[in-house]
Amino acid sequence: QYRSQQLLTVSDVARQIATAKELDILLDEVTQLISERFNFYHVGIFLLDEKNEYAVLRASNSEGGKRMLARQHKLKVGQIGMVGFVTGSGTPRTSTDVGQDAVYFNNPDLPLTRSEMTLPLMVSDRIIGALDVQSVKSDAFEEEDIKLFSTLADQVAIAIQNNEFFQQTTIALEEAQSLHRQYLNQEWQRETSRRSHSGYVFSAAGLAPFTGELEAEVERALNTGETVLASDQPENAPGTSRMVMPIMLRGEP
Secondary structure (H helix, E strand, O other), X not given: OHHHHHHHHHHHHHHHHOXXXXXXXXXXXXXXXXXXXXXXXXXXXXXXXXXXXXXXXXXXXXXXXXXXXXXXXXXXXXXXXXXXXHHHHOOOEEEOOXXXXXXXXXXXXXXXXXEEEEEEEEEOOEEEEEEEEEEOXXXXXXXXXXXXXXXXXXXXXXXXXXXXXXXXXXXXXHHHHHHHHHHHHHHHHHHHHOOOOOEEEEEOOEXXXXXXXXXXXXXXXXXXXXXXXXXXXXXOOOOOEEEEOOOOEOOEO
């Protein structure tokens, strides 16, 4: 029954983190949810830096973890502590008694830790970081816990990768749209510069070219892309209102 409840919790956590769009929010939600649902003293997520030399702490739920975040805590890959071991080897590791584990890194910010479980975050065969879970109880983790939380770690890694893809796609889309707006504006300016008039006026007499100066409201609508409302202006008839709406093409007036 306990394992069944754990599996349901893992599924629930995985479902919730999959909806986060920003990476920092995603990582923070993961640490908070795991800590709350499984009652862990400390949960931390480490991600490798660009050179894969250090595992950098990116999110944590505990007070000690937040102090570590503030000083940009990082561990050498393959060398320091269980996080260093796991990010270097890609192999999960548990310590049921941290006082007797030679790999354990004694952290003064987490003095209550008695057991620790660290799992690699992997996408395909590539290590991208580690999920570190610590408990105030000795012998808190068993072999079954490694299997269970490895499933959750895989979901976290996939969510991180999807988030990175989303961010890259968003940036590429924004760049493409910006270039397109510049091109559209440039070509439209070139087109209008060839004309002898800047617009048209429709009245009871029919359609005629507009050759006068652009009024302030029209200039503002063209420059801002926003609808401009004006009433009781000197050039308008008393008691009348006026609305100037930009004509937009793909975000460009």
